[in-house]
Structure formats: C-alpha cells, structure tokens
Amino acid sequence: MKRLLMVILCLGLSGFNPTQGADDKPAAKPNVLFIAIDDLRDWVGYLGNKQVKTPNLDKLAARGVHFTRSFCASPCCNPSRAALLTGLRPGTSGVYGNSDDWRKIVPEGTVTIPLHFKNNGYHVVGAGKIFHGGAGGFNRLSDWDDYLSDRGRGNEDDPNAPVRGKKHKSAGQAKEGWDGVGGIRFGPLDCEDKDMADYQSVSYIVKKLSQPQEKPFFFACGMHKPHMPWSVPKKYYELYPLDKIQLPKVQENDLDDIPPAGIAMAKPNGDHAAILKSGRWKEAVQEYLATITFCDAMIGRLIEGFDKSAHKDNTIICLWSDHGWHLGEKQHWRKFALWEEATRAPYMWIVPGVTKPGGVCNRTVDYMQIYPTLCDLCGLPKPQHVEGESIRKLLTDPAAPWDKPAIMTWLYNNHAIRSEDWRYIRYANGDEELYHNSMDPLEWTNLAKKPEYAKEKEELAKWLPKVNKEQTGKIKNPEKKAKKAKKRAAAS
Ligand SMILES: [Ca+2]
Ligand SMILES: [Ca+2]
DSSP states (O other): OHHHHHHHHHHHHHOOOTTBOTTSSBOOOOEEEEEEESSOOSOSGGGTOSSOOOHHHHHHHTTSEEEEEEEOSSSSHHHHHHHHHHSOOHHHHOOOSTTOOHHHHSOTTOOOHHHHHHHTTOEEEEEESSSTTTTSTTOOGGGOSEEOOGGGOOGGGOTTSTTTTTTOEEETTOTTSTTSSSSEEEOOBSSOGGGSHHHHHHHHHHHHHHSOOSSOEEEEEEOOTTSSSBOOBGGGGGGSOGGGOOOOOOOTTGGGGSOHHHHHHHOIIIIIHHHHHHTOHHHHHHHHHHHHHHHHHHHHHHHHHHHHSTTGGGEEEEEEESOOOEESGGGOEESOSSSHHHHBOOEEEEOTTTOOTTEEEEEEEEGGGHHHHHHHHHTOOOOTTOOSOOOHHHHHOTTSOOOOOEEEEOSTTOEEEEOSSEEEEEOTTSOEEEEETTTOTTOOOOOTTOGGGHHHHHHHHTTSOSOOOOOOSSSOOHHHHHHHHHHHHHHO
16 A cells, blocks of 8 residues: 555656656657747737637637746847747847848757757658748758748738739838838738638648658648738638727837837837828737737647647647737837837647646746757757756646746847846846836836836846857847947048
8 A cells, every 4th residue: 555655656746757658668759739920929818818819829728838928039030930949049149130041140060949850750840930931031941851832822922913012001101012111011811711821831731730650740830920911811800890999008108218229129200100190000900910810710720630630649739929019019019129018929838748728827938948848848858059948847837936037139239037027128238127017017117227126127137148149140230330330420
C-alpha cells in the first residue's frame, strides 16, 4: 500500500511528460502545429474585447493556456518574427526593421526553429507568413522540407486581379487606391473566402494534416490577415454596422507628458491627422474588425481540419500574433511604438498532457520564450545561441511564480520593460516613460519624472538589454541619422 502510494505520489509530482512513454521508453515525439497571425492586437473576445467577433480563437484559447500579458520582442513584422524564429533579440542580432535581411545579419550557423526541427528528424512544412515575406521575402526555404509557394495566393495580393484599385478605398494619403505611399488602407472585396491567400494556406496545411505522417511533424501556418489592406469578403463587414462601432478610448492630451522620442514614434501629424481629416476613423475600426473576423474564420477552418486528423492527440498547438496595433491611441496608428497597444498580442498553447483546458496565465511573457519552450516540450536540445527560457512550468501551472518581465525593442536601443504592474520605456536618447499599468491600463499618465517612483524605474531598468548591436540594414539608427543631419547642417 505504502509503495503504491509512493508511485502515485511520484507520478503526480513528476507530471506527464509528452516525450516519455509509459514504459519509460521514449515515446514518439509530439507534433507541432505552429500558427502565426499578422498584426492582430489584443482585440479578441477571450481577452475581453466586447466588440470583436472571434468565436474560433475564443474556443481554441479555452482548450489550453492563453496569456493575458504576452508581448512581442519587437513591434514590427520582420524583427518580431526574426527574433522569435532565430532565438536572438533585436539588440543581439541587429535585426531592427523591415529592411534588415536577418539571413545576412545573424551570425553564421544560427539555427532557426524550423531548421532545428528539421535537423532533429521532424518533417517541417510551412505556408503563408511565418518569416517576413511569406514564401518569398526573408524566408529561407532550405530551412523547410516543403513550403506552399506564393503562386497559391488569392485575389487581394494579385496585381492582375480585377478588384485592384477599384474596391480598395483608403483614408489618408492613399486616396487613389490601395497602392499609395502610406495611408491606412481598407475596403471590402467582391470575392469569396477561397480567393484569399490565407484560405489557400489553411487548405494546404489541412491537407498535410489529413495525411498519415511517417515522421513527427512541425507544420507552420501563417495568416497574412489582419495585416493591411483590411480587405476581405464583404460578408465580414456586414457583421459590424458602422453606427455600432466603438472607437478606442483615447485621451485628447495624452501626448502632453510624453518625451520627444515618444512623440517621434507616435507621429501625430501622420496617419492620425489624415484619419481625422478624412472623417473615416469609425470606418477604419470597422474594417480592422472585419479583417480580424475573417482571420478568425480561417483559424476555425484550420482547427476543424486538425480535429478531424489522426494527429489531434499528439500535437502541440502554439499560436501567436507578431505584435499589436494602435488605432488612434496616443494619436498613433499601426505598430512601430513601445506602448501596450503596439506590443501586446494574442498568444496561446495547447499541449496534450501538459496544459489543461481553461488555463489563463497572467504572467508577463515575450516571444523569446517560444523557441526554448518548443525544445523543452519536444525533447530537443536548446541551441546555445537561443535567448529566453522555457515557460513549460507556466503551461503546467499558469499561476506558477515567474519573476521575469517581457522585453520589447523598437529600432536601435529603444526598449520597453513590462512587469505585471508596470511598463518602463527607455529610448536611445535617454528619454523615459513609466506607467503603472495595474492602475492606469491605458497608459495615460507618464510617471517617469516623479521622484517617488525612482525605485520602480531602477528595478525595471535592470532588465534593459545590455547588447545593442549597430544597425546594418537599410533603416539606420535614428541617433546616427540625427548626428549626420547635424553635421550636414553645420557644413552648409
Ligand atoms: Ca506584422
Ligand atoms: Ca499621457
């Protein structure tokens, strides 16, 4: 009896190990379904947004553990994805902007997540936008066994498609069509779901899931939406009547207590001024919502296919969106800033034998934890260069202690440190912001100059990345640019 009790106790303490068979022999490695979403901010039903309709994401989140304080490593497609997929923070790699080709910048031999799985006996397949640029762009096709080509792309990105220029209306500068320089681009499409690129990506991965697999697999499905242009089939807009649209809560003078480096990121005279002038703020919100619901429907199709497959019980699902989005908060639009709206994004894990349904984790995590967590869960060694550490213990017990903040970087040497209660921003020129998020969730009051919060600032500042590599890509570091401009002005 005592022995039996010991065995039960040991089993209970050790927990289920997905890489360990019941008879102590290593079991088949778990598969991975890796789902990337582009530009989806925290506007999902399960994170409390009352306006958006995301039934499929809500259902999926309920199946495992979702995070309420999850943040990107960088609020921009390429650096966010490059950091997550290489395991190197922007300051470590020097990949800061959308023009920095990580393949030429990261140290030679940097093994990405897909390549690491490939090297460890996995069948590695991708579709859509995983690296910046989908199948083209900054992808490295040799890291994959198979990748859906961009030829499968649908109407909305096809330059020869009849809808181009006619149906895409924009607010702001790009009035003449959706190809203008800048501007917030949106407008419903006269097409079907099946004409969209994301539909093709889902179909491709669902087909792979329906097939028997000889090896464990790593399947990555990357959604292009809700990235701009916010152009999806008309039926999604009809879910959001314009007269019911709620604008985000903003404070008119929110920028008054923000230092110059923060104002430079907000660019209040750019998109926001154009949106106000156009009178189409509500329309823009409506069309972002419609595009989110389209994305949600595609996730629904993917999960439906997954649930019908034979791999459902031995497959880990990891879903993330590459960063957040501003829709007028701080007079800012898009990502490209270090505030909550630009950096917080949906993130969830469903791990057979590890996560329990309905898990909600309020700890602060960033995406540097994805690579080591995948290694941990699949029994793969963690490559030496990989920063961050496994969050397995949070997947097992979402309330487990975790004393690490999330760290975000935008361009050279601008960082934000987010703990459960606070956000501290330090720009390259030394400008600072401090928000008490648990009291001020919309980050309206910058406390950085108040002496009574010096201790909080000091504690958070300890986490600032120590390595800030020179930017070698096309977007130069702003400090250097300013110095050069000064030199030019002095010379003239
Ligand atoms: Ca993005
Ligand atoms: Ca303010």
